[in-house]
Amino acid sequence: MTIMKRTVLAFTIAGAVAALVLPAAAEEQVAPPKLKWSFAGPFGKYDEAQLQRGFKVYKEVCAVCHSMSMVSFRNLAEPGGPGFSEAQVAAVAAEAKIQDLDDKGAPTERSGRPADYFPSPFPNELAAKAVHGVAPPDMSTLAKARTYQRGFPWFVFDMFTQYQEQGPDYIAALLKGYEEPPKGFQLPPNGHYNKYFPGHNIAMPKPLQEGQVTYDDGAAQTVDQYSKDVAAFLMWAAEPHLVQRKRLGFQVMIFLIVLAGLMYFTKKKVWSAVH
Amino acid sequence: MSGHSTYQPQNKFLQWFEKRLPVGGLIHSSFVAYPTPRNLNYLWTFGGILAFMLGVQIITGIVLAMHYTPHVDLAFKSVEAIMRDVNFGWLLRYLHANGAAMFFLAVYVHMFRGIYYGSYKEPREVLWILGVIIYLLMMATGFMGYVLVWGQMSFWAATVITNLFSAIPGVGDAIVTWLWGGYAVGNPTLNRFYSLHYLLPFVIAGVVVLHIWALHVAGQNNPTGIDIKADKDTVAFTPYATVKDGFFMAVFCILYAWFVFYIPNFLGHADNYIPANPAVTPAEIVPEWYYLPFYAILRSIPDKLMGVIALFASIVVLAFIPWLDTSRVRSARYRPLFKQFFWLWVIACIGLGWLGSKQPEGIYVILSRIFTAYYFAFFLIVMPLLGIFEKTKPLPNSISESVLGAKA
Amino acid sequence: MRLILAGAIAGLRSYGKGANRTPPTRCPAFSGLPQPVRPAARRTSVLGSSLGRMNKPPEERALDVTTVSSAEHTRRDFLYIATGAVGAVGAAATLVPLIAQMNPDASTIAAGAPIEVDLAPISDGQIIKVFWRSKPIFIFHRTKKDIEEAQKVNVASLPDPEADSARVKQGHDQWLVLIGICTHLGCIPLAHQGEYDGWFCPCHGSQYDTSGRIRKGPAPKNLPLPPYKFVSDTKIQIG
Numbered sequence: 001m002t003i004m005k006r007t008v009l010a011f012t013i014a015g016a017v018a019a020l021v022l023p024a025a026a027e028e029q030v031a032p033p034k035l036k037w038s039f040a041g042p043f044g045k046y047d048e049a050q051l052q053r054g055f056k057v058y059k060e061v062c063a064v065c066h067s068m069s070m071v072s073f074r075n076l077a078e079p080g081g082p083g084f085s086e087a088q089v090a091a092v093a094a095e096a097k098i099q100d101l102d103d104k105g106a107p108t109e110r111s112g113r114p115a116d117y118f119p120s121p122f123p124n125e126l127a128a129k130a131v132h133g134v135a136p137p138d139m140s141t142l143a144k145a146r147t148y149q150r151g152f153p154w155f156v157f158d159m160f161t162q163y164q165e166q167g168p169d170y171i172a173a174l175l176k177g178y179e180e181p182p183k184g185f186q187l188p189p190n191g192h193y194n195k196y197f198p199g200h201n202i203a204m205p206k207p208l209q210e211g212q213v214t215y216d217d218g219a220a221q222t223v224d225q226y227s228k229d230v231a232a233f234l235m236w237a238a239e240p241h242l243v244q245r246k247r248l249g250f251q252v253m254i255f256l257i258v259l260a261g262l263m264y265f266t267k268k269k270v271w272s273a274v275h
Numbered sequence: 276m277s278g279h280s281t282y283q284p285q286n287k288f289l290q291w292f293e294k295r296l297p298v299g300g301l302i303h304s305s306f307v308a309y310p311t312p313r314n315l316n317y318l319w320t321f322g323g324i325l326a327f328m329l330g331v332q333i334i335t336g337i338v339l340a341m342h343y344t345p346h347v348d349l350a351f352k353s354v355e356a357i358m359r360d361v362n363f364g365w366l367l368r369y370l371h372a373n374g375a376a377m378f379f380l381a382v383y384v385h386m387f388r389g390i391y392y393g394s395y396k397e398p399r400e401v402l403w404i405l406g407v408i409i410y411l412l413m414m415a416t417g418f419m420g421y422v423l424v425w426g427q428m429s430f431w432a433a434t435v436i437t438n439l440f441s442a443i444p445g446v447g448d449a450i451v452t453w454l455w456g457g458y459a460v461g462n463p464t465l466n467r468f469y470s471l472h473y474l475l476p477f478v479i480a481g482v483v484v485l486h487i488w489a490l491h492v493a494g495q496n497n498p499t500g501i502d503i504k505a506d507k508d509t510v511a512f513t514p515y516a517t518v519k520d521g522f523f524m525a526v527f528c529i530l531y532a533w534f535v536f537y538i539p540n541f542l543g544h545a546d547n548y549i550p551a552n553p554a555v556t557p558a559e560i561v562p563e564w565y566y567l568p569f570y571a572i573l574r575s576i577p578d579k580l581m582g583v584i585a586l587f588a589s590i591v592v593l594a595f596i597p598w599l600d601t602s603r604v605r606s607a608r609y610r611p612l613f614k615q616f617f618w619l620w621v622i623a624c625i626g627l628g629w630l631g632s633k634q635p636e637g638i639y640v641i642l643s644r645i646f647t648a649y650y651f652a653f654f655l656i657v658m659p660l661l662g663i664f665e666k667t668k669p670l671p672n673s674i675s676e677s678v679l680g681a682k683a
Numbered sequence: 684m685r686l687i688l689a690g691a692i693a694g695l696r697s698y699g700k701g702a703n704r705t706p707p708t709r710c711p712a713f714s715g716l717p718q719p720v721r722p723a724a725r726r727t728s729v730l731g732s733s734l735g736r737m738n739k740p741p742e743e744r745a746l747d748v749t750t751v752s753s754a755e756h757t758r759r760d761f762l763y764i765a766t767g768a769v770g771a772v773g774a775a776a777t778l779v780p781l782i783a784q785m786n787p788d789a790s791t792i793a794a795g796a797p798i799e800v801d802l803a804p805i806s807d808g809q810i811i812k813v814f815w816r817s818k819p820i821f822i823f824h825r826t827k828k829d830i831e832e833a834q835k836v837n838v839a840s841l842p843d844p845e846a847d848s849a850r851v852k853q854g855h856d857q858w859l860v861l862i863g864i865c866t867h868l869g870c871i872p873l874a875h876q877g878e879y880d881g882w883f884c885p886c887h888g889s890q891y892d893t894s895g896r897i898r899k900g901p902a903p904k905n906l907p908l909p910p911y912k913f914v915s916d917t918k919i920q921i922g
Binding site: 042070075137138140141142144145146147152158159162164166167198238240241244245246248249250252253256257259260263264266267270271274 | 313352355356358359365366369510514515518519521522525526528529532533535536537538539540541545546548549550558629
């Protein structure tokens with residue numbers, strides 16, 4: 001074997017051992033199970049019924065503490081989303097209380113309009129922090145702001161399988177992941193043990209209970225179902241144009257493959273003059 | 276250009292214009308009739324790809340700038356407004372963010388090609404150094420662009436990288452305060468990064484013009500590394516190189532589209548979807564993948580100042596390789612030992628990139644030090660010595676001969 | 684990239700024309716550029732004389748027009764045309780998002796949605812100003828005297844002839860709803876001023892009457908009406 005081949009082999013083995021054996025992150029994080037999502041893959045679409053259920057869970061449970069300040073009521077009627085009608089959106093908006101000023105400049109509350117953004121449950125950051133010591137994060141981009149380490153070589157495969165659902169997988173697992181701390185685990189006061197939260201000590205108490213939210217479409221009213229539905233809704237909230245993106249992507253890929261093919265034969269034809 | 280040109284415009288207006296500003300003749304001699312070595316492989320397409328990507332970044336950037344607000348309270352929200360409300364905003368944003376990654380991917384292939392085939396050697400030293408300057412400008416531009424999002428990673432990367440300058444003895448802290456425009460990364464920092472991020476791509480474009488000019492003075496290198504000797508060694512740039520480059524650019528765009536449409540956040544970091552919080556540092560601060568090798572080099576040196584020096588030295592050393600490499604033979608095709616050391620160096624670069632994403636502890640630090648040592652040894656030891664001691668393979672007589680065999 | 688493609692097609696097309704293929708003499712002023720060379724001029728093509736035609740100097744080429752089979756010519760051209768066409772379609776498609784992004788975005792359109800205004804608090808003779816799509820809207824609760832003045836005028840004598848009845852909703856004569864932007868150069872006229880008991884524009888002196896019609900001054904047209912309708916006797920929806 002040449003010097004190079006021997007050295008390459010040595011480095012590869014060392015690297016592979018390091019990658020596969022050693023811990024991947026500073027804080028230990030358990031990988032959540034990979035779930036099947038309707039919006040995964042090149043032809044993925046959101047399931048409208050699931051998004052509507054997820055919105056219900058958000059509205060009745062999560063919105064008590066978590067804002068979603070970059071999502072507007074009108075987004076609920078846009079294509080590729082939960083598929084509410086304009087009238088339904090106006091009704092949902094009207095239920096919300098929006099802070100505004102009256103004609104004399106004094107702060108007042110008015111009912112929401114479709115153009116309004118989801119109101120925040122707290123007036124400011126400090127008030128949000130006061131409840132559990134940590135401000136509950138805004139949920140507008142949460143599904144894209146959460147992930148877990150995949151390690152080598154799985155992140156390479158992800159490039160080909162188009163696995164982009166780390167966020168929803170993590171969120172769904174976390175919502176179901178509240179358990180009793182194992183023996184010897186030191187849980188600080190006001191903390192809660194969660195299997196999937198990095199470091200296992202989460203400030204948020206278990207938010208979901210069985211039968212907590214009533215579903216109108218007959219879906220199971222279990223924590224498992226609530227977790228999946230709200231995780232899908234959060235993915236839509238973070239990436240509302242996902243369906244349009246994948247559809248346009250298909251058209252662009254076909255176009256580029258045709259163009260590349262034509263260019264290839266053109267190139268061959270032109271170069272035949274000198275070969 | 277007085278009088279003679281190879282280019283005879285077809286119509287009266289173009290003839291009139293050509294006499295006054297011979298742009299047509301310039302384009303014709305540089306990109307149509309220009310003699311190009313006939314044996315170039317697809318690695319030579321990356322120069323054109325880079326020019327294309329610069330155009331893409333500038334156009335998508337200008338269009339994004341119509342909707343972005345460079346203020347700490349509004350920046351993150353304005354980017355989200357682009358993603359949600361602006362017509363095709365999500366497409367423009369993903370094109371720009373992934374475009375930067377494709378830009379760096381292409382520049383690394385382009386640079387590796389240059390080192391492998393000895394494109395930095397006489398008479399292309401200035402061409403190579405202009406390239407290093409373009410690379411440095413790209414790194415600055417990319418860094419500032421990432422900060423503009425004002426996510427957690429934007430803010431903390433800005434803090435870490437600007438803090439590097441505090442390692443400079445004496446004036447370090449003053450320089451950092453000057454860069455920040457305050458006592459920490461804040462609104463003044465964001466605003467000036469926006470201004471410079473808009474400016475630098477045009478500076479890059481200017482240096483690219485010089486780069487192409489320097490290239491056309493010497494002519495392209497080619498996989499054999501030997502000079503053009505006769506007409507039959509070359510073909511006209513148009514249509515030969517044009518269609519070949521066009522084909523490969525379409526293939527490159529397929530890869531680009533794969534990222535933009537199907538895995539647009541694969542290369543990014545999830546933490547950058549959390550609005551910047553100066554009070555909370557993320558568990559790990561990691562730059563984008565194209566800076567990871569240098570991040571690894573920085574962290575492998577235990578001393579702060581020496582780490583910063585090593586970081587900058589790892590890029591500046593590139594400018595000296597026309598003189599560090601003493602070999603008379605250009606192309607690694609005919610340099611069997613150099614070829615092996617080169618591939619080891621490529622593995623070291625990739626290894627450093629992977630290590631840059633890891634926490635600097637345990638075996639990761641040891642490996643980083645080994646790879647960093649080899650990275651510098653390749654330039655400072657291998658290149659000078661091999662030129663003296665290496666036994667090179669015999670070179671072909673001409674480019675045509677290498678392509679067509681001895682009967683050419 | 685598209686330019687290069689177009690250049691390639693142009694380069695291919697002009698092969699037969701010879702105009703750009705004469706070898707140059709060196710340009711002293713631009714000696715930085717290498718002397719362009721005629722590519723592979725005397726080589727015989729592997730495909731024989733049909734493509735070899737492209738590589739002969741213009742003088743010789745004229746003689747062997749007949750050696751190119753027309754089928755070969757069409758096949759070659761079809762590929763180039765197809766590639767060029769697909770490339771052009773791609774270039775045009777690329778322009779769509781770049782131009783579309785400048786149109787009002789979804790939040791702007793949402794902010795420009797119709798608004799409802801309650802007319803009950805507006806007293807007799809009062810003019811209020813609200814904003815719709817960032818434009819000022821005048822809402823004038825006209826008195827009997829204002830209405831009479833507006834209706835009495837000889838319409839033909841007006842600079843912009845328009846009957847008052849055309850400027851109010853049927854059965855709601857007392858309500859005048861106008862876009863409050865002077866039709867001269869865009870200033871906001873001042874209410875209850877001027878000789879005609881309507882509005883006076885301070886910028887260049889245009890004067891509007893109790894129907895918002897231009898009477899005196901440089902403005903060419905009457906104050907325009909926004910789209911609006913009565914959802915009840917005391918509420919209108921603008922937009």
